[in-house]
Each structure stands twice: as C-alpha cells, then as structure tokens.
Amino acid sequence: MEIRLSSVLLAAVLLSGCGWFHRGEKAPAQVVAEEPQAEPSIIEPQVNRREVKTPKIKAKDFELGGYFGALSIQDFGTNPIYGVRAAYHVSEDIFLEGYLARSKAGTTSLEDVFPEITVVSDSGRRFTYYDLDLGYNVLPGEIFLGRGRAFNSALYVTVGLGDVKFADKDQFALNFGMGERLLITDWLAMHLDVRDHVFETDLTGRTKNVHNLEATLGLTVFY
Amino acid sequence: MRPLFTLLLLLQAFSVSAVQAKEQLLEVVVAEPYLEMHSGPGRGFPVVYVVGRDEVVTVLYSRTDWFKVRAPHGQEGWARRSELALTKLASGEPAPIPPYPDFATHRWEIGAGYGVFNHQNLVTGWGDFGLTDSLDIEFVVQQALGNIDNRYIASLGMRHTFIPEWRWFSPTAGIGTGYQYIDDKVPPKPLQTHNQLAYVSVGARGFITRRFMWRADWRKYLIFTNQNQNEDPEEWKFGLAVFF
Numbered sequence: 001m002e003i004r005l006s007s008v009l010l011a012a013v014l015l016s017g018c019g020w021f022h023r024g025e026k027a028p029a030q031v032v033a034e035e036p037q038a039e040p041s042i043i044e045p046q047v048n049r050r051e052v053k054t055p056k057i058k059a060k061d062f063e064l065g066g067y068f069g070a071l072s073i074q075d076f077g078t079n080p081i082y083g084v085r086a087a088y089h090v091s092e093d094i095f096l097e098g099y100l101a102r103s104k105a106g107t108t109s110l111e112d113v114f115p116e117i118t119v120v121s122d123s124g125r126r127f128t129y130y131d132l133d134l135g136y137n138v139l140p141g142e143i144f145l146g147r148g149r150a151f152n153s154a155l156y157v158t159v160g161l162g163d164v165k166f167a168d169k170d171q172f173a174l175n176f177g178m179g180e181r182l183l184i185t186d187w188l189a190m191h192l193d194v195r196d197h198v199f200e201t202d203l204t205g206r207t208k209n210v211h212n213l214e215a216t217l218g219l220t221v222f223y
Numbered sequence: 224m225r226p227l228f229t230l231l232l233l234l235q236a237f238s239v240s241a242v243q244a245k246e247q248l249l250e251v252v253v254a255e256p257y258l259e260m261h262s263g264p265g266r267g268f269p270v271v272y273v274v275g276r277d278e279v280v281t282v283l284y285s286r287t288d289w290f291k292v293r294a295p296h297g298q299e300g301w302a303r304r305s306e307l308a309l310t311k312l313a314s315g316e317p318a319p320i321p322p323y324p325d326f327a328t329h330r331w332e333i334g335a336g337y338g339v340f341n342h343q344n345l346v347t348g349w350g351d352f353g354l355t356d357s358l359d360i361e362f363v364v365q366q367a368l369g370n371i372d373n374r375y376i377a378s379l380g381m382r383h384t385f386i387p388e389w390r391w392f393s394p395t396a397g398i399g400t401g402y403q404y405i406d407d408k409v410p411p412k413p414l415q416t417h418n419q420l421a422y423v424s425v426g427a428r429g430f431i432t433r434r435f436m437w438r439a440d441w442r443k444y445l446i447f448t449n450q451n452q453n454e455d456p457e458e459w460k461f462g463l464a465v466f467f
Contacts, residue, residue, distance in 0.1 A: 054312065054319050055247040058284040090435050090465055092265045092287050096335070132335040132346065134463060140265045152263040161337050161346055163366060169408055172344035172368035183263075186291060222286070 060187065063087040065220025067101070067191065073127055073166070074210040075203070076120075077106030081127075081214055087135070095135040097158065102128040105166070108204075119203065124167040127212075129197060131175050133160030143182060152183040164199050164212075173199035181220075191218035249282040251310035251318040258310065260300025264289035272298045282307070288433070290320075326430045327388045328356050329466040334438060336462020340376075343369035347460050356387045361397065365460075372413065373406040378422065390430040395440075397424045403446060418454075420446045434465050 064086050071081035083101025090096060105125040111117055139155040157178050164173040177195030184190055197212040253274050261268040264286045274280050274294050280302075281293040289301045308320040324330075330353045338345035347365040354360060359382045367374040380399015387393060398421070405416045426440035439461045446454035 053247075055249045057249055057282050057290065057321070060284045060286050088465060089287050091433050092289065094432075094435065096463070096465065132348070137265075140263070140267055142262065142268070150262070152268070154265075161344075163346060163368060170366075170368055170373045170406070172346070 060222045061089045063089065063095075063189065063220045063222050065189075065191075065218055067193065067216040067218030069193075069214055069216030071103045071127065071212060071214040073103070073105045073212050075108050076125075077108075079103050079106055079127075081216065083216075085218065085220065087220070092140070093137050095137070095156075097131075097133045097135050097160075099129070099131040099133070099162075102126065120167045127164070127166045129162055129164040129173065131160045131162035131173075131197075133158040133175065133177070137181075152186075154181045155179070156181065158195070164197055166201075167203055169201075171199040171201060173197050187222045189220045189222065191216070191220060193218065249319070250279050250313065251282060251307070252313060253278050253280065254311045255306070255309050258292075258302055258306055260292060260294065260298065260302055261289075262300060264291075264301045268301065272300050279313075280310070323433050324467060326390055326436065326466065329353065331467040332359075332436070332464050334436075334462045334464025336438070336460050338365070338440075338458055338460025338462075340365070340367035340374065340458040341369075341456035343367040343374070345458065345460060347462060349462070349464070351382075351464075357384045358382070359384070361399070363401075370408065372408055375404045375406070376420070377402050378420070380422065380424070382424070382426075384428065392427055392429045395424075395426045395428055397426075398422065399424075414450065415448055418446045418448060420444050431463075434467070436464050436466055438462050438464055 064084075066082065066084050068080070068082045070078050072078040081101055081103035083099055085097060085099045087095050087097040105120065105127050108119050111119060135156050135158040137154040137156045141153055141155075142150045143153045144150050155178070158176070160175050162173055162175065164171050175195050175197045177193055179191055179193035179195075182190045182192075193214075193216045195214050195216075197214070198209055199212075200207060200209050202208075253276050256276055258274045258280065259270045260272040260274065262271045272294055274292075278295055280295070283291040283293060283299070285291070285304075286301075288304045290304065290307050291299065292302045292307070293299050304320060308318065308322075310318040310320075312318055332351035332353075333349070334351075335346075335348040338347050345365055345367045347363060349361055349363040351359050351361045361378075361380050361382050363376075363378045363380075365376045367376065378399050378401025380397050380401075382395050382397035385394045385396070400419070400421045403418050403420055405413050405418075407413055407416075422442045422444045424440050424442040426438065428436060428438045430436050440459065442458045442460075444454070444456050444458065446456065448454060
C-alpha cells in the first residue's frame with residue numbers, strides 16, 4: 001500500500017516537474033488520462049551495484065638526484081663541481097638524461113707565475129653547463145658485498161650535447177661519459193660517473209677544442 | 224654545504240612520501256603453470272623464486288618492462304611484462320597490465336635533439352600534443368650557439384603527419400610562430416635583440432622501440448625586423464623523443 005502511495009506521489013511530482021519545464025508553453029488541451037496502476041513487482045532488488053576498482057600499477061621510470069665531484073677545466077685547474085640530474089628510463093637498456101651543474105675555475109699557470117695577468121674575469125670563472133644525454137646500460141649485473149648481500153648495478157655509457165657557460169660565454173659542448181649505477185635499494189641508487197665535456201674556445205689565444213673531465217659521485221631516487 | 228643540505232632534505236621528503244603512501248595494490252592470480260621472479264629488472268638477472276599456478280602475487284610497481292611483485296610468503300622479485308600479462312584477476316578477468324601506447328595514436332610526446340640553425344649549432348627540446356592522430360600542436364624551445372651570438376627561440380605551431388599509421392617513416396609538415404632573443408657574444412650589439420618570427424617546416428618521424436621515436440625537421444624561418452629587410456634563416460634538426 002505504502003509503495004503504491006509513494007509511486008503515485010512520485011508520478012505526481014514528476015508530472016508537476018514536467019509542467020515546470022513547459023511553463024512557458026501553451027498548456028495541452030487535454031491532460032493525459034490516468035494510466036491503470038501496474039502490478040507491483042514481487043521482488044525489489046535492494047542491492048547497490050558495487051564499483052570494482054582495480055588498483056593502478058605505479059610506474060617508477062624516473063630518476064632524480066644530485067651529484068658532487070671534481071671537474072678538471074682545461075688550463076684552469078681541478079675544482080669542485082655539484083649538480084642535479086634527472087633521467088627517464090625508456091627500456092631496460094636505454095635512458096634519457098639531463099644534467100645541470102656548476103663549478104668555479106681556478107687560475108691558469110700563467111696567472112700563477114704572473115699574478116698581474118688575468119685571463120678571465122672573476123665572474124667569468126663560473127663554469128656552468130646543461131646536458132641532454134642518451135644513455136645505454138652496457139653491462140647490467142650484480143655486485144656482491146660479502147656472502148649475504150647483492151646489489152643490482154649497471155655500467156652505462158652516455159653521449160649528449162648541451163651548453164657550457166664559461167668566461168661569460170655560452171659554447172656548444174658535446175659530452176661523452178661512462179658511469180656505474182649501484183642500486184642500494186630498488187628506489188635509491190648511487191652513481192659513479194666520469195664525463196668529458198668538449199667544446200671549442202679561443203680563450204688562451206688560439207682556437208682549440210678543450211676537454212673538461214669530471215669525476216662525480218651521485219645519489220638518485222627512482223620514482 | 225647548502226646545496227648538499229637541500230639535497231638531503233629532498234631525499235628525506237621522498238622517503239617520507241614513500242612510507243606514507245599506503246595505496247591499494249593490484250593482486251593477480253597466476254594462470255600459467257608458473258611465474259618467474261628475477262632478482263633485477265633486466266633479462267640477465269637470475270630467477271630467484273617461482274610462483275605456482277593459482278597463487279596470488281601482489282604487483283608493487285613497474286620499471287620499464289619489468290614489474291616488482293611480491294609472492295604470497297613475502298618474497299619479492301621482478302616479473303617480465305609479457306609474463307605478468309598472462310595472469311588474471313580474482314574475478315577471472317585478464318590482469319590489467321597496461322600495454323605500451325600505440326605509436327600511431329599516441330597523444331603526448333617529449334624530446335630533444337641536435338640541429339643546425341643558420342650555420343650555428345642548435346640544441347632543441349620539444350613537447351607535442353596530438354589533437355588527432357595526424358594533427359599535433361608542437362611547442363619547441365631551442366638554443367642556437369654561434370661564434371657571434373646565441374639565440375634563444377621559442378615557437379608554437381601546428382604539425383600535420385601525413386600517414387600516421389606508417390610506423391617507421393611518416394612525413395610531416397607544419398607552420399607556426401614564435402619569438403627569438405639574441406644574446407650577443409662579440410660587439411657590436413644587434414640592432415634588435417627581440418624579434419617575432421614565423422616558420423614553415425617539413426620533416427619526418429618514425430618509431431624505434433616501445434615508447435621511443437625519432438624526429439627530423441627542416442624549417443624555414445621568417446624573422447620580422449624593424450629594418451628594411453626581414454631575416455630568413457634555415458634550420459634542420461634531428462632528435463629522439465618519448466611518447467605517452
């Protein structure tokens with residue numbers, strides 16, 4: 001009885017609702033005749049449809065971190081360098097990586113012998129670079145520490161291009177590198193890298209290619 | 224010392240978020256006779272554990288083609304994508320292991336490369352969004368490094384891929400507009416350091432593997448100046464990109 005009453009009420013509400021939407025129009029000449037009441041269904045399913053959500057798998061292909069080491073600037077001595085790196089692992093072999101780092105050059109031998117001579121101004125001694133690299137994991141494997149511990153690792157080579165800003169000038173630079181990635185855990189990695197930044201400069205009088213080798217130790221996080 | 228401190232702080236933040244994230248993990252049932260678990264995410268790493276048929280494994284996360292999984296008794300290891308794709312959900316449906324995006328219909332792309340702009344070395348980076356399979360919006364940022372000046376060029380354009388379903392080689396053509404900034408290396412200073420520009424381009428793209436692709440492009444620019452003559456340099460470039 002109660003169900004019937006409520007369905008009648010619902011129908012009334014719906015009809016009035018329709019009337020509300022059509023309020024601007026001319027009313028139809030005749031109201032539809034009342035329909036015969038349908039038999040109430042015997043079983044009313046009261047079960048709510050359950051939303052099944054399959055959890056998504058998180059991809060941890062990105063690597064982000066920093067590094068610190070020594071950079072040998074040709075003709076300007078060896079100096080500390082620090083930088084940040086970000087990588088995207090495309091496959092188990094290939095990765096794309098970007099670096100951003102800075103260092104400060106020392107003095108040339110000429111400047112040491114003749115202190116009154118300055119080859120580069122003080123602000124020009126700042127050495128900064130960015131690199132975009134393609135990397136390849138050449139020798140993946142495991143490194144054993146004693147009997148009970150094994151760390152996943154990979155020896156990789158990188159090649160790339162970028163910009164070196166030195167002596168207040170931006171120069172196009174190529175870089176070639178080699179490194180070892182040691183995974184302390186599956187999300188934390190230690191890197192040992194050696195890279196050469198090659199660019200053309202005429203700072204010391206004649207135009208030549210200079211090689212700037214760096215050896216760095218880094219820490220990265222996979223996420 | 225300060226950068227080191229910042230780095231440590233950053234690492235701390237990462238590890239905290241890693242601990243706090245208690246999300247629901249996917250559980251799948253092994254449907255094949257067994258599922259091999261390797262010690263690392265690579266083809267050469269040895270198999271350290273084998274999960275039998277009808278056992279449940281928890282999928283923790285993925286790295287490239289490999290998935291870190293946990294066996295019922297807590298052993299962890301890496302399963303290959305192709306093998307994990309053969310597992311099922313508890314309901315019997317195939318496990319939702321996402322396939323790599325289809326190259327012909329991919330939407331997003333990000334890449335970098337080398338080029339030559341008006342006899343200057345060029346470093347280029349781009350982002351690309353596909354409106355349809357054959358029509359993209361491309362945003363390119365590049366730096367041309369010359370002996371006399373450095374140019375920074377940012378451009379936005381439309382690109383048409385003629386036959387997107389050709390995987391290995393598909394020609395493209397585009398038009399767009401942008402802005403350049405000239406940073407002079409040797410005097411005299413250029414008369415104008417900021418210019419608007421327009422370009423037309425023809426190029427090609429192709430699939431390499433998984434998410435990886437190449438792109439080559441030739442562009443003819445028209446750089447608008449306030450002198451009697453506009454500049455019209457040429458540029459070509461080649462790059463590698465990742466698509467999503």
